[in-house]
Amino acid sequence: MRTLVSNLYKYPLARRLRQLIHSNVEQPHSIYARGHNLALRGMAARAETMARKPMHNHSFDRIAVSSQSSYPGLITRAKTLLPILEVADNFKPADLATKMFVPFYLSLESTQPQDIIGQIAPDVAEKIISYPTGTFAVRLVDNSGATSQSLDTSSLPSTTQVEAIAFDKRLRTVNDRSEAIERASLEWRNQGFFPRAIGGKQWRNERYPIYVHPFKNIGVGGEVAFQLERAACELFGFVTYGAHMTMYTPDYRIWVPRRSKTKQTWPGFLDNSVAGGIPVGMTPFESMVKECKEEANLAESVARKHLKTAGVVSYIFQNAQGKLHPEVKYVYDMLCPSDDPAFVPKPLDGEVESFELMNWEAVIEKMKAGEFKRNSALVLIDFLVRHGLVVPENEPNYLEIVTRMHGRLGFE
Structure with a gap:
């Protein structure tokens, strides 16, 4: 047959x-x-x-x-999901040097590759160079290759280039660094700089943790270097973290929400069943439980019992303004009985307009039509891979897709 x-x-x-x-x-x-x-x-x-x-x-x-x-057929004549991945993961770490990004460190006293915590685009570096003393320190290199260190970044000779940026050495504590970098970000916001990142409603008044190492000793009790307003993280190329869940039935129908048209970002787009950033002081799991209630009106008891940790995905996105978004998403699954109303998500906090139960083939259709939020499509590809719906036999770029979704984003 x-x-x-x-x-x-x-x-x-x-x-x-x-x-x-x-x-x-x-x-x-x-x-x-x-x-x-x-x-x-x-x-x-x-x-x-x-x-x-x-x-x-x-x-x-x-x-x-x-x-x-034993594996599903090819979904469309396009034969590959790679273009969807490339929308979210559109920057290669190998291009950091050629694109003139400046590495950001906690201190100019420790500037080995493993000490990098961010990558700063040239236009932000210019603002840092002209920022009053006491917040940032800059290492310079001239045309001869000689290096020097400057705490006074208000003016620099035209023959010098910025080799590294860090906090002023007097900012030694988490609170000191947090207050200093947020103060600078707020001043830029009030002066009208970087409006697509931190202007207007983009500013959320929600702080994210920035770690001493983006991939080591993170989470509650981890080695936090400082905290920063989530919208400002892209100015410095800091890694941010989120939690995304896929709710599905035994026959692989997936609960898909449509984001509210009043959302600050991606209004009206399709999304993962439940998703959100991980703020300061919360674990990925606790963040997911909170979002389940707020976004989908799922009982806490249901979330705690049926949420299944399924791994992480990671990627780097460079936006049209040249800023980098290195992101890590902790992914969760929830298998939902088809006939149990306790597993039917409903809008609650106004961030979601509606939920629809779609078969997985229709989800791929919508992804290929560009109807999904960029990183949510990536999480769904990971789901399809993990559940054997996308396999080497029906995805010619299987190896590239899987490996690119689980990289370290250029951080040592």
């Missing part, structure tokens, strides 16, 4: 791709800006061409797989 995988290249998909391209003209900072437009144009053209073709039995037009196969 043969099962034909549905042809997803219909006119609605082509129209959606064209809409994304046109939206980039008006909104150049959208997730598909710059290089993604070219790929979208190609996908749209292929979608229109294939939608007009009559259906026949050639494998080029329809992919036939055995219903007895």
